[in-house]
Amino acid sequence: MSLLSARSAARRAVARVALGVEASKRGKSSGQVIKEKLGHHSELAAYVAEYAALLKPANVVVCDGSKAEFDGIMNSMVKNGAAIKLNEKLRPNSYLMRSDPSDVARSEDKTWVNTRTKEESGPTNNWRAPEEQKAMNHRLFNGAMEGRTMYVVPFSMGPLGGAISKLGVELTDSPLVAASMRIMTRMGKPALDVLGSNGAFVRAVHSVGAPLKAGQQDVTWPCNHNDKFITHFPEENLIESYGSGYGGNALLGKKSYALRIASFMGQKEGWFAEHMLILGLTSPQGVKKYFAAAFPSACGKTNLAMMLPSLPGWKLECVGDDIAWMRFDAEGRLRAVNPEFGYFGVAPGTGAKTNPNALASCSRDALFTNVALTREGDVWWEGLSKERPTGMINWLGKNDDGKSPAAHPNSRFTVPAINCPVLDPLYDSPDGVPIDGIIFGGRRPTTIPLVNQSLSWDHGVFMGSSIASQKTAAATGSDIGQVRRDPFAMLPFFGYNAGDYFAHWVKMGKTRGAKLPKIFTVNWFREDAQGKFIWPGFGDNARVLKWIFDRCDAKGLEKAVETPIGYMPRASDLDLSGLNMSSAVVNDLLAVNKAEWAAELESVDRYYDQFGSHCPAELHSVVANIKKRLAASK
Numbered sequence: 165m166s167l168l169s170a171r172s173a174a175r176r177a178v179a180r181v182a183l184g185v186e187a188s189k190r191g192k193s194s195g196q197v198i199k200e201k202l203g204h205h206s207e208l209a210a211y212v213a214e215y216a217a218l219l220k221p222a223n224v225v226v227c228d229g230s231k232a233e234f235d236g237i238m239n240s241m242v243k244n245g246a247a248i249k250l251n252e253k254l255r256p257n258s259y260l261m262r263s264d265p266s267d268v269a270r271s272e273d274k275t276w277v278n279t280r281t282k283e284e285s286g287p288t289n290n291w292r293a294p295e296e297q298k299a300m301n302h303r304l305f306n307g308a309m310e311g312r313t314m315y316v317v318p319f320s321m322g323p324l325g326g327a328i329s330k331l332g333v334e335l336t337d338s339p340l341v342a343a344s345m346r347i348m349t350r351m352g353k354p355a356l357d358v359l360g361s362n363g364a365f366v367r368a369v370h371s372v373g374a375p376l377k378a379g380q381q382d383v384t385w386p387c388n389h390n391d392k393f394i395t396h397f398p399e400e401n402l403i404e405s406y407g408s409g410y411g412g413n414a415l416l417g418k419k420s421y422a423l424r425i426a427s428f429m430g431q432k433e434g435w436f437a438e439h440m441l442i443l444g445l446t447s448p449q450g451v452k453k454y455f456a457a458a459f460p461s462a463c464g465k466t467n468l469a470m471m472l473p474s475l476p477g478w479k480l481e482c483v484g485d486d487i488a489w490m491r492f493d494a495e496g497r498l499r500a501v502n503p504e505f506g507y508f509g510v511a512p513g514t515g516a517k518t519n520p521n522a523l524a525s526c527s528r529d530a531l532f533t534n535v536a537l538t539r540e541g542d543v544w545w546e547g548l549s550k551e552r553p554t555g556m557i558n559w560l561g562k563n564d565d566g567k568s569p570a571a572h573p574n575s576r577f578t579v580p581a582i583n584c585p586v587l588d589p590l591y592d593s594p595d596g597v598p599i600d601g602i603i604f605g606g607r608r609p610t611t612i613p614l615v616n617q618s619l620s621w622d623h624g625v626f627m628g629s630s631i632a633s634q635k636t637a638a639a640t641g642s643d644i645g646q647v648r649r650d651p652f653a654m655l656p657f658f659g660y661n662a663g664d665y666f667a668h669w670v671k672m673g674k675t676r677g678a679k680l681p682k683i684f685t686v687n688w689f690r691e692d693a694q695g696k697f698i699w700p701g702f703g704d705n706a707r708v709l710k711w712i713f714d715r716c717d718a719k720g721l722e723k724a725v726e727t728p729i730g731y732m733p734r735a736s737d738l739d740l741s742g743l744n745m746s747s748a749v750v751n752d753l754l755a756v757n758k759a760e761w762a763a764e765l766e767s768v769d770r771y772y773d774q775f776g777s778h779c780p781a782e783l784h785s786v787v788a789n790i791k792k793r794l795a796a797s798k
Contacts, residue, residue: 194224201226220307221314229352237339246384251541256528267387269574270412272656274392286661287774301404311376315342318356319349321503326594328489328501334368334416341414347506349417366401368416373407398428398659422487422503428659431668435491439653441469442484444588448477456488457603458653460633466509470521473706481588496677499596511575513547524585531578534559536570545571600716601682606633609691611760614753615708616685617731621673624683626786628652629666630768649771663778670780682716707739728793
């Protein structure tokens with residue numbers, strides 16, 4: 165069926181529902197809600213009616229985004245055992261949820277990018293022909309919301325009405341998703357108002373895949389144990405997800421829209437959708453610069469975005485901790501917005517030393533998933549404190565034995581950005597913030613130095629496209645701990661062929677009049693012979709950021725030496741004041757091992773080969789030039 169035919173069929177469906185032709189009382193009620201709340205936007209009303217007819221929910225609720233609505237949803241979840249209200253004195257307006265043990269992370273093997281052809285999707289994505297995929301989806305969608313409420317969630321990715329912002333409407337039968345979307349996006353009536361009577365929007369459909377028959381007892385975390393899919397149709401601005409209630413699979417404004425669909429949009433429209441934090445860094449002299457940085461999940465991205473610098477007089481402020489949308493403005497400056505409105509962070513490892521600002525952000529108005537519950541009615545996870553409280557209930561709902569993980573390694577907190585003590589004043593600016601530098605990083609025990617600056621824009625694209633990192637618990641799989649290539653930290657999130665994505669970056673570097681940001685790589689995770697991290701990390705990462713800050717300014721031009729792999733600081737170029745670390749150790753962190761780099765470049769070449777003609781020639785040239793410089797070096 166063509167897109168035009170599908171829309172015509174959808175309009176007929178809304179007419180049938182609205183006129184009460186559907187036989188059941190439920191259909192009439194849903195039709196009335198759709199007509200009254202959404203009838204001003206015919207395409208939106210048709211979309212909701214089409215899926216309501218397919219999914220067959222007991223009723224339809226159009227979310228307004230109010231606090232009263234949020235409180236009502238959470239109170240209902242507490243009443244039916246799906247949520248636990250935390251101690252109001254210790255953790256105000258906060259709740260704990262426990263997922264099904266099988267539904268704890270992004271399901272990369274169940275995630276599909278269904279472009280028109282397999283070649284357009286590329287070798288890193290799962291692909292199926294769009295019509296075949298939708299037929300499979302809709303067989304499972306048929307009646308999937310029986311006995312449940314369909315929440316219609318209008319939302320804005322980015323500041324309302326902003327130049328870089330986009331709109332979406334998610335349909336979900338998960339009350340937790342509806343509540344979480346209020347935290348993670350600008351959701352409800354304000355987004356619906358911006359949408360108006362004919363605004364464009366991305367369609368995002370989600371069901372936990374657990375219909376309730378009459379008299380059937382619900383479970384506290386409904387999901388489908390047999391079937392899961394998270395499917396994307398970039399040409400149609402459509403996402404369909406089934407079977408999972410986990411955030412990354414169900415909060416469709418997040419990775420599915422903000423990265424997979426948006427990266428496809430960005431290629432067509434000339435902008436970037438990136439898996440990047442955005443931070444503002446102010447020097448003791450009051451000079452401020454903004455940076456975007458890409459790290460694979462659970463590699464310290466949130467810690468860096470909210471870092472408390474160890475260097476006196478330096479101040480860091482957070483615009484966003486996970487996703488950046490970036491576009492060149494009329495003056496040629498690259499400007500970025502955080503399309504999200506909250507933080508969906510990994511709890512284990514978050515503590516007073518590692519990230520005190522993230523910890524403070526979780527002090528109230530928080531939704532926690534799969535952490536432990538203390539006797540006092542508060543939450544706990546590994547890394548929160550040295551002492552492990554006694555008498556806890558672990559993430560599985562069982563008595564804590566003091567040995568097994570009390571919290572799941574990928575347990576999460578969902579909190580509003582406004583809670584962050586170091587929230588940047590421009591975090592909600594419709595124009596975004598000007599980006600001075602772009603940073604790429606990963607978890608590498610060897611080879612990659614502490615910090616390195618690209619020799620050119622194309623060299624910077626090479627840096628981003630060749631990121632490799634040890635795989636973490638943020639996604640399911642048996643290869644946790646293994647090093648894998650994760651270009652631009654986007655491997656699970658490309659909305660089209662990754663080779664074409666690399667080419668898009670190369671092309672954007674040739675934008676007429678563009679004031680291109682400097683590009684850097686960092687590696688906080690280099691290890692010594694005993695397998696221990698050499699660099700202290702956390703607040704001391706400010707020492708590296710200070711060097712990057714200076715390199716983005718004329719006064720920092722001499723604070724580097726040119727090496728075969730890029731511009732690098734000497735030990736004396738880094739501010740190591742107050743740090744008990746010898747120059748010899750720093751030199752080890754900055755060392756370029758020719759044998760390791762030769763192997764690295766061969767690995768990158770093999771990685772590029774899988775993209776064939778889609779990989780831009782400029783990247784092959786960069787690799788060849790680095791090989792030549794290495795061969796000529798002492």
